[in-house]
Amino acid sequence: MALVKTPAIVLQVYPYSDTSLILRYFTPDLGVVSVIAKGIRKSGGRGAGVPDVFSEGVATIDVKPTRELQTLREFALTRTRLMLGSDVIRFSGAAVLSELILKHAGEEPHAELFERLGRGLDRLTATETHDPLITVLAEAWRIVALLGYEPQLDQCVSCGAAIGDTEIARFDYVAGGIRCAKCALQNEGPSAPGQGKHAFARDRQALPARERSSAWGPRVGPQARQELRSLVGGQVPHAVARRSGHVHLLAGFVRYHLSGGRSLRSLDFLLTQLEG
Ligand SMILES: [Zn+2]
The missing domain is CATH 1.20.1440.120 (Recombination protein O, C-terminal domain)
Structure with missing residues:
Protein backbone atom coordinates (compact mmCIF):
# COMPACT_ATOMS: atom_id res chain seq x y z
CA MET A 1 0.00 0.00 0.00
CA ALA A 2 1.28 3.44 -0.93
CA LEU A 3 -0.02 6.85 0.04
CA VAL A 4 -0.24 8.92 -3.14
CA LYS A 5 -0.83 12.66 -3.21
CA THR A 6 -1.96 13.78 -6.65
CA PRO A 7 -3.80 16.51 -8.53
CA ALA A 8 -7.24 15.13 -9.41
CA ILE A 9 -10.37 16.14 -11.35
CA VAL A 10 -13.73 14.72 -10.23
CA LEU A 11 -15.41 12.92 -13.18
CA GLN A 12 -18.23 11.15 -11.32
CA VAL A 13 -19.69 11.15 -7.83
CA TYR A 14 -22.24 8.70 -6.51
CA PRO A 15 -23.48 7.67 -3.07
CA TYR A 16 -22.32 4.29 -1.79
CA SER A 17 -23.99 4.00 1.59
CA ASP A 18 -25.59 6.39 4.05
CA THR A 19 -22.21 7.81 4.89
CA SER A 20 -19.89 7.09 1.98
CA LEU A 21 -19.35 8.18 -1.62
CA ILE A 22 -17.65 6.67 -4.60
CA LEU A 23 -15.71 9.12 -6.74
CA ARG A 24 -14.03 8.63 -10.08
CA TYR A 25 -11.06 10.92 -10.56
CA PHE A 26 -8.82 11.64 -13.47
CA THR A 27 -5.21 12.11 -12.38
CA PRO A 28 -1.96 12.71 -14.30
CA ASP A 29 -0.16 9.64 -12.91
CA LEU A 30 -2.85 7.08 -12.10
CA GLY A 31 -5.17 7.86 -15.04
CA VAL A 32 -8.80 7.17 -14.13
CA VAL A 33 -9.01 6.00 -10.52
CA SER A 34 -12.06 5.01 -8.46
CA VAL A 35 -11.99 5.80 -4.74
CA ILE A 36 -14.28 5.36 -1.81
CA ALA A 37 -14.64 8.35 0.49
CA LYS A 38 -15.75 6.93 3.82
CA GLY A 39 -17.76 8.99 6.23
CA ILE A 40 -17.94 11.99 3.91
CA ARG A 41 -21.76 12.18 3.96
CA LYS A 42 -22.10 12.07 7.74
CA SER A 43 -23.39 15.63 7.86
CA GLY A 44 -26.28 14.44 5.68
CA GLY A 45 -26.96 15.29 2.03
CA ARG A 46 -24.62 17.36 -0.06
CA GLY A 47 -22.63 18.99 2.69
CA ALA A 48 -19.55 21.16 2.36
CA GLY A 49 -17.30 18.11 2.30
CA VAL A 50 -18.83 16.56 -0.83
CA PRO A 51 -16.93 17.47 -4.00
CA ASP A 52 -18.95 18.41 -7.07
CA VAL A 53 -18.43 16.81 -10.43
CA PHE A 54 -15.76 18.64 -12.55
CA SER A 55 -14.14 20.19 -9.48
CA GLU A 56 -10.38 19.87 -9.09
CA GLY A 57 -8.04 19.54 -6.17
CA VAL A 58 -5.30 17.50 -4.55
CA ALA A 59 -6.33 13.99 -3.53
CA THR A 60 -4.50 11.87 -0.99
CA ILE A 61 -5.23 8.24 -1.81
CA ASP A 62 -4.23 4.88 -0.32
CA VAL A 63 -3.33 2.93 -3.43
CA LYS A 64 -3.16 -0.84 -3.52
CA PRO A 65 -2.48 -1.95 -7.12
CA THR A 66 -4.41 -5.22 -6.82
CA ARG A 67 -7.59 -3.45 -5.78
CA GLU A 68 -10.12 -1.74 -8.09
CA LEU A 69 -11.51 0.63 -5.50
CA GLN A 70 -8.93 2.75 -3.68
CA THR A 71 -9.42 4.62 -0.41
CA LEU A 72 -9.57 8.40 -0.32
CA ARG A 73 -7.88 9.97 2.70
CA GLU A 74 -8.31 13.63 1.83
CA PHE A 75 -9.37 15.89 -1.03
CA ALA A 76 -8.25 19.52 -0.87
CA LEU A 77 -10.30 21.56 -3.36
CA THR A 78 -8.51 24.06 -5.58
CA ARG A 79 -11.25 24.79 -8.17
CA THR A 80 -14.99 24.27 -7.88
CA ARG A 81 -16.10 25.20 -11.45
CA LEU A 82 -19.61 25.78 -10.15
ZN1 LIG B 1 -8.78 9.82 -52.87
Whole structure:
Protein backbone atom coordinates (compact mmCIF):
# COMPACT_ATOMS: atom_id res chain seq x y z
CA MET A 1 0.00 0.00 0.00
CA ALA A 2 1.28 3.44 -0.93
CA LEU A 3 -0.02 6.85 0.04
CA VAL A 4 -0.24 8.92 -3.14
CA LYS A 5 -0.83 12.66 -3.21
CA THR A 6 -1.96 13.78 -6.65
CA PRO A 7 -3.80 16.51 -8.53
CA ALA A 8 -7.24 15.13 -9.41
CA ILE A 9 -10.37 16.14 -11.35
CA VAL A 10 -13.73 14.72 -10.23
CA LEU A 11 -15.41 12.92 -13.18
CA GLN A 12 -18.23 11.15 -11.32
CA VAL A 13 -19.69 11.15 -7.83
CA TYR A 14 -22.24 8.70 -6.51
CA PRO A 15 -23.48 7.67 -3.07
CA TYR A 16 -22.32 4.29 -1.79
CA SER A 17 -23.99 4.00 1.59
CA ASP A 18 -25.59 6.39 4.05
CA THR A 19 -22.21 7.81 4.89
CA SER A 20 -19.89 7.09 1.98
CA LEU A 21 -19.35 8.18 -1.62
CA ILE A 22 -17.65 6.67 -4.60
CA LEU A 23 -15.71 9.12 -6.74
CA ARG A 24 -14.03 8.63 -10.08
CA TYR A 25 -11.06 10.92 -10.56
CA PHE A 26 -8.82 11.64 -13.47
CA THR A 27 -5.21 12.11 -12.38
CA PRO A 28 -1.96 12.71 -14.30
CA ASP A 29 -0.16 9.64 -12.91
CA LEU A 30 -2.85 7.08 -12.10
CA GLY A 31 -5.17 7.86 -15.04
CA VAL A 32 -8.80 7.17 -14.13
CA VAL A 33 -9.01 6.00 -10.52
CA SER A 34 -12.06 5.01 -8.46
CA VAL A 35 -11.99 5.80 -4.74
CA ILE A 36 -14.28 5.36 -1.81
CA ALA A 37 -14.64 8.35 0.49
CA LYS A 38 -15.75 6.93 3.82
CA GLY A 39 -17.76 8.99 6.23
CA ILE A 40 -17.94 11.99 3.91
CA ARG A 41 -21.76 12.18 3.96
CA LYS A 42 -22.10 12.07 7.74
CA SER A 43 -23.39 15.63 7.86
CA GLY A 44 -26.28 14.44 5.68
CA GLY A 45 -26.96 15.29 2.03
CA ARG A 46 -24.62 17.36 -0.06
CA GLY A 47 -22.63 18.99 2.69
CA ALA A 48 -19.55 21.16 2.36
CA GLY A 49 -17.30 18.11 2.30
CA VAL A 50 -18.83 16.56 -0.83
CA PRO A 51 -16.93 17.47 -4.00
CA ASP A 52 -18.95 18.41 -7.07
CA VAL A 53 -18.43 16.81 -10.43
CA PHE A 54 -15.76 18.64 -12.55
CA SER A 55 -14.14 20.19 -9.48
CA GLU A 56 -10.38 19.87 -9.09
CA GLY A 57 -8.04 19.54 -6.17
CA VAL A 58 -5.30 17.50 -4.55
CA ALA A 59 -6.33 13.99 -3.53
CA THR A 60 -4.50 11.87 -0.99
CA ILE A 61 -5.23 8.24 -1.81
CA ASP A 62 -4.23 4.88 -0.32
CA VAL A 63 -3.33 2.93 -3.43
CA LYS A 64 -3.16 -0.84 -3.52
CA PRO A 65 -2.48 -1.95 -7.12
CA THR A 66 -4.41 -5.22 -6.82
CA ARG A 67 -7.59 -3.45 -5.78
CA GLU A 68 -10.12 -1.74 -8.09
CA LEU A 69 -11.51 0.63 -5.50
CA GLN A 70 -8.93 2.75 -3.68
CA THR A 71 -9.42 4.62 -0.41
CA LEU A 72 -9.57 8.40 -0.32
CA ARG A 73 -7.88 9.97 2.70
CA GLU A 74 -8.31 13.63 1.83
CA PHE A 75 -9.37 15.89 -1.03
CA ALA A 76 -8.25 19.52 -0.87
CA LEU A 77 -10.30 21.56 -3.36
CA THR A 78 -8.51 24.06 -5.58
CA ARG A 79 -11.25 24.79 -8.17
CA THR A 80 -14.99 24.27 -7.88
CA ARG A 81 -16.10 25.20 -11.45
CA LEU A 82 -19.61 25.78 -10.15
CA MET A 83 -20.33 28.13 -13.10
CA LEU A 84 -20.69 25.06 -15.33
CA GLY A 85 -24.02 24.32 -13.68
CA SER A 86 -25.47 27.65 -14.81
CA ASP A 87 -25.67 26.79 -18.51
CA VAL A 88 -26.81 23.55 -20.13
CA ILE A 89 -24.35 23.75 -23.07
CA ARG A 90 -21.40 24.38 -20.76
CA PHE A 91 -22.45 21.57 -18.43
CA SER A 92 -23.22 18.99 -21.11
CA GLY A 93 -19.98 19.98 -22.88
CA ALA A 94 -18.04 19.31 -19.69
CA ALA A 95 -19.83 15.94 -19.55
CA VAL A 96 -18.62 15.19 -23.11
CA LEU A 97 -14.98 15.83 -22.15
CA SER A 98 -15.41 13.75 -19.03
CA GLU A 99 -17.11 10.84 -20.82
CA LEU A 100 -14.32 10.73 -23.45
CA ILE A 101 -11.78 10.37 -20.64
CA LEU A 102 -13.85 7.77 -18.75
CA LYS A 103 -14.38 5.67 -21.88
CA HIS A 104 -10.86 5.76 -23.08
CA ALA A 105 -8.13 7.03 -20.82
CA GLY A 106 -7.75 3.92 -18.60
CA GLU A 107 -5.13 3.71 -15.88
CA GLU A 108 -2.16 4.88 -17.92
CA PRO A 109 -0.32 8.02 -16.78
CA HIS A 110 -1.01 10.90 -19.18
CA ALA A 111 0.03 14.28 -17.81
CA GLU A 112 -0.72 16.19 -21.03
CA LEU A 113 -4.26 14.80 -21.18
CA PHE A 114 -4.83 15.79 -17.55
CA GLU A 115 -3.64 19.32 -18.24
CA ARG A 116 -5.83 19.53 -21.33
CA LEU A 117 -8.95 18.37 -19.51
CA GLY A 118 -8.36 20.93 -16.74
CA ARG A 119 -7.83 23.72 -19.25
CA GLY A 120 -10.90 22.67 -21.25
CA LEU A 121 -13.09 22.73 -18.15
CA ASP A 122 -11.66 26.14 -17.20
CA ARG A 123 -12.48 27.50 -20.66
CA LEU A 124 -16.04 26.21 -20.41
CA THR A 125 -16.31 27.79 -16.97
CA ALA A 126 -14.98 31.21 -18.00
CA THR A 127 -17.69 33.86 -18.41
CA GLU A 128 -15.76 35.49 -21.28
CA THR A 129 -16.07 32.32 -23.40
CA HIS A 130 -18.21 33.82 -26.18
CA ASP A 131 -19.56 30.61 -27.66
CA PRO A 132 -19.45 27.60 -25.32
CA LEU A 133 -20.47 25.13 -28.05
CA ILE A 134 -17.47 25.93 -30.26
CA THR A 135 -15.25 25.62 -27.18
CA VAL A 136 -16.77 22.19 -26.48
CA LEU A 137 -16.00 21.09 -30.07
CA ALA A 138 -12.39 22.32 -29.92
CA GLU A 139 -11.67 20.81 -26.51
CA ALA A 140 -13.33 17.49 -27.38
CA TRP A 141 -11.41 17.14 -30.67
CA ARG A 142 -8.17 17.98 -28.85
CA ILE A 143 -8.82 15.23 -26.31
CA VAL A 144 -9.69 12.79 -29.12
CA ALA A 145 -6.35 13.67 -30.79
CA LEU A 146 -4.40 13.30 -27.52
CA LEU A 147 -5.96 9.86 -27.04
CA GLY A 148 -4.34 8.91 -30.36
CA TYR A 149 -7.23 9.38 -32.79
CA GLU A 150 -6.46 12.54 -34.74
CA PRO A 151 -8.53 12.48 -37.95
CA GLN A 152 -6.75 12.84 -41.28
CA LEU A 153 -8.03 16.04 -42.90
CA ASP A 154 -5.48 17.11 -45.53
CA GLN A 155 -4.92 13.96 -47.55
CA CYS A 156 -7.45 11.46 -48.82
CA VAL A 157 -7.62 8.42 -46.51
CA SER A 158 -8.10 6.20 -49.57
CA CYS A 159 -5.69 7.36 -52.33
CA GLY A 160 -3.46 9.70 -50.33
CA ALA A 161 -3.95 12.68 -52.70
CA ALA A 162 -3.93 16.17 -51.17
CA ILE A 163 -7.46 17.52 -50.78
CA GLY A 164 -7.87 20.58 -53.03
CA ASP A 165 -8.75 24.00 -51.61
CA THR A 166 -12.14 24.09 -53.31
CA GLU A 167 -12.88 20.37 -53.24
CA ILE A 168 -16.07 18.92 -51.77
CA ALA A 169 -14.73 15.87 -49.96
CA ARG A 170 -16.47 13.40 -47.72
CA PHE A 171 -15.83 12.27 -44.19
CA ASP A 172 -15.26 8.54 -43.82
CA TYR A 173 -15.74 7.62 -40.16
CA VAL A 174 -14.36 4.10 -40.47
CA ALA A 175 -11.13 5.12 -42.19
CA GLY A 176 -10.66 7.97 -39.73
CA GLY A 177 -10.61 10.99 -42.02
CA ILE A 178 -11.54 12.61 -45.31
CA ARG A 179 -11.89 11.03 -48.74
CA CYS A 180 -11.22 13.14 -51.83
CA ALA A 181 -14.21 13.82 -54.13
CA LYS A 182 -13.09 11.11 -56.58
CA CYS A 183 -12.68 8.36 -53.98
CA ALA A 184 -15.91 9.35 -52.25
CA LEU A 185 -17.73 8.73 -55.55
CA GLN A 186 -15.90 5.52 -56.43
CA ASN A 187 -16.47 4.03 -53.05
CA GLU A 188 -19.97 5.28 -52.54
CA GLY A 189 -22.19 2.83 -50.76
CA PRO A 190 -22.18 0.98 -47.51
CA SER A 191 -19.92 -1.94 -48.40
CA ALA A 192 -16.87 -0.11 -49.80
CA PRO A 193 -13.66 -1.35 -48.16
CA GLY A 194 -11.92 0.98 -45.72
CA GLN A 195 -8.37 1.67 -46.85
CA GLY A 196 -7.34 4.32 -44.37
CA LYS A 197 -3.67 4.79 -43.70
CA HIS A 198 -4.30 5.33 -40.01
CA ALA A 199 -3.28 2.64 -37.57
CA PHE A 200 -6.71 2.96 -35.98
CA ALA A 201 -8.65 2.73 -39.25
CA ARG A 202 -11.21 -0.05 -39.10
CA ASP A 203 -12.18 -2.58 -41.73
CA ARG A 204 -15.59 -1.70 -43.10
CA GLN A 205 -16.30 -5.34 -44.01
CA ALA A 206 -15.78 -6.39 -40.42
CA LEU A 207 -18.41 -4.01 -39.10
CA PRO A 208 -21.80 -5.39 -38.06
CA ALA A 209 -24.34 -4.77 -40.87
CA ARG A 210 -26.33 -2.28 -38.80
CA GLU A 211 -23.22 -0.11 -38.38
CA ARG A 212 -22.05 -0.27 -41.99
CA SER A 213 -24.83 1.86 -43.39
CA SER A 214 -24.05 4.75 -41.06
CA ALA A 215 -20.28 4.48 -41.40
CA TRP A 216 -20.15 7.30 -43.93
CA GLY A 217 -19.90 10.79 -42.60
CA PRO A 218 -21.15 14.01 -44.17
CA ARG A 219 -19.80 15.83 -47.20
CA VAL A 220 -17.14 18.29 -46.16
CA GLY A 221 -16.63 21.47 -48.17
CA PRO A 222 -13.67 23.86 -47.97
CA GLN A 223 -15.13 25.96 -45.15
CA ALA A 224 -16.15 23.02 -42.97
CA ARG A 225 -12.73 21.43 -43.51
CA GLN A 226 -10.99 24.65 -42.46
CA GLU A 227 -13.19 24.81 -39.35
CA LEU A 228 -12.42 21.18 -38.53
CA ARG A 229 -8.68 21.82 -38.91
CA SER A 230 -8.89 24.63 -36.37
CA LEU A 231 -11.00 22.61 -33.96
CA VAL A 232 -8.77 19.52 -34.09
CA GLY A 233 -5.79 21.81 -33.48
CA GLY A 234 -7.52 23.06 -30.33
CA GLN A 235 -8.18 26.51 -31.82
CA VAL A 236 -11.57 28.08 -31.30
CA PRO A 237 -12.87 29.67 -34.52
CA HIS A 238 -15.06 32.72 -33.96
CA ALA A 239 -18.00 30.96 -35.61
CA VAL A 240 -18.83 27.71 -37.39
CA ALA A 241 -21.34 27.51 -40.22
CA ARG A 242 -23.26 24.39 -39.22
CA ARG A 243 -23.23 23.95 -35.49
CA SER A 244 -25.17 20.71 -35.08
CA GLY A 245 -23.42 19.31 -38.19
CA HIS A 246 -20.12 19.62 -36.34
CA VAL A 247 -21.52 17.88 -33.27
CA HIS A 248 -22.90 15.04 -35.46
CA LEU A 249 -19.50 14.65 -37.09
CA LEU A 250 -17.68 14.48 -33.76
CA ALA A 251 -20.29 12.02 -32.47
CA GLY A 252 -19.92 9.78 -35.54
CA PHE A 253 -16.13 9.74 -35.32
CA VAL A 254 -16.16 8.99 -31.60
CA ARG A 255 -18.72 6.22 -32.10
CA TYR A 256 -16.46 4.33 -34.51
CA HIS A 257 -13.13 4.84 -32.81
CA LEU A 258 -13.57 5.52 -29.12
CA SER A 259 -16.80 4.10 -27.82
CA GLY A 260 -17.15 0.68 -29.41
CA GLY A 261 -19.89 1.44 -31.95
CA ARG A 262 -22.16 3.14 -29.42
CA SER A 263 -23.01 6.80 -29.20
CA LEU A 264 -21.59 8.83 -26.37
CA ARG A 265 -24.57 9.63 -24.14
CA SER A 266 -23.35 13.13 -23.38
CA LEU A 267 -23.02 13.93 -27.11
CA ASP A 268 -26.54 12.67 -27.78
CA PHE A 269 -27.77 14.89 -24.98
CA LEU A 270 -25.88 17.89 -26.35
CA LEU A 271 -27.55 17.31 -29.73
CA THR A 272 -31.00 17.27 -28.19
CA GLN A 273 -30.21 20.67 -26.67
CA LEU A 274 -29.21 22.08 -30.06
CA GLU A 275 -31.97 20.56 -32.13
CA GLY A 276 -34.75 20.85 -29.58
ZN1 LIG B 1 -8.78 9.82 -52.87
